[in-house]
Amino acid sequence: MDSKILRFAVILAGCGNKDGAEIHESVLTLLSIDRAGHQYQCFAPDVPQARVLNFLTNAEMKEERNVLLESARIARSKIKSLSDFKYDDFDILVLPGGSGVAYNLCTFATDGDKMKVLPQVEAAVRAMHASGRPIGALCISPVIIAHVFKKVQVTFGKDEKINAIFQPSGVKAVNTDARSIVIDEANKIVTTPCYMLDARISEVSEGIDKLIQQLIKMV
């Protein structure tokens, strides 16, 4: 790795850990990329959110929100529709977590092992992987990686229930904590659990910094 400025694509899933992208994980991802001297472009699918939650009562609200518009809040409006994503414009792909990943980017939250991945998301992930580009997945996002690629090594934190769902398809799930990453060298996939565990924001930040550094090394 020389001092080339790398281009990161970051896919967001809304705005807020209970129905969208996990805000801390998303912001800390952007911070980590920028602090390392690299560039990022945020993307999100232009689709309705699967649900909108009241973050104090956890009740579903009778509201419609759009994943791209809500994600634009985290990206400070500097965001593109995922339908405009071209893998060739980027060196690295990162998927922060949050329930929005499991509701809006795929259907893991409702369908478990019968989950489907949003075609735009699957296409982005497959294109990056097929061209040998590294992918980072945070928190619950590794379910997408596990579902799409099967025989990969990832972490779901210490969630044995999720581990068990993906084991039959050849996924190797490694338990770890928020300050650590799990590396699949052969597939250039790096994962970290973040708030899959009851972590402090500084621990989440440490895990994300390690993930970004590892992805950079893999380019």
Next chain:
Amino acid sequence: MDSKILRFAVILAGCGNKDGAEIHESVLTLLSIDRAGHQYQCFAPDVPQARVLNFLTNAEMKEERNVLLESARIARSKIKSLSDFKYDDFDILVLPGGSGVAYNLCTFATDGDKMKVLPQVEAAVRAMHASGRPIGALCISPVIIAHVFKKVQVTFGKDEKINAIFQPSGVKAVNTDARSIVIDEANKIVTTPCYMLDARISEVSEGIDKLIQQLIKMV
């Protein structure tokens, strides 16, 4: 300063820089406090947002959102209504920025020098100051400090228009960049411009880290 764990109160103004709290500034404030080994409690007023914007078109949306509920997204639901704030439970108060400060916590965005501050916010700021507790204000939040206390030294980045609005009431506005802080020792007030300027997230992070460190020294 010994190694006492300090209690920070953080007042949020929604979720998103154009109609609520600036998300990056809010998250980086929490990160900085936690990384320094201290504790935070987020607060927000339980009031309707003044407006809800489409973050891609900047058009106003025909939607109603609540400041406390939206702020809860940044706080991962660990938030209290500002009406429950008791100054005596905290050592330091921090106000992150975002347009929501100028629309929801006060009326600076619409009323300029005729602005009013939400009574709960003014009460919190006055109680902290009267009891000698340090206050940190980011981005546009110093307008509240300037309006309430008049003869203080703060920064509005390099916004000469805002500087001119507050100069007649005795406010000393010091121009600076996102990586720097402005300290009013006598009043225990620390400010940093963040995204008042066209800054990178890593620069904003640096300014916030300096602000939090300075506030800790002032306790």
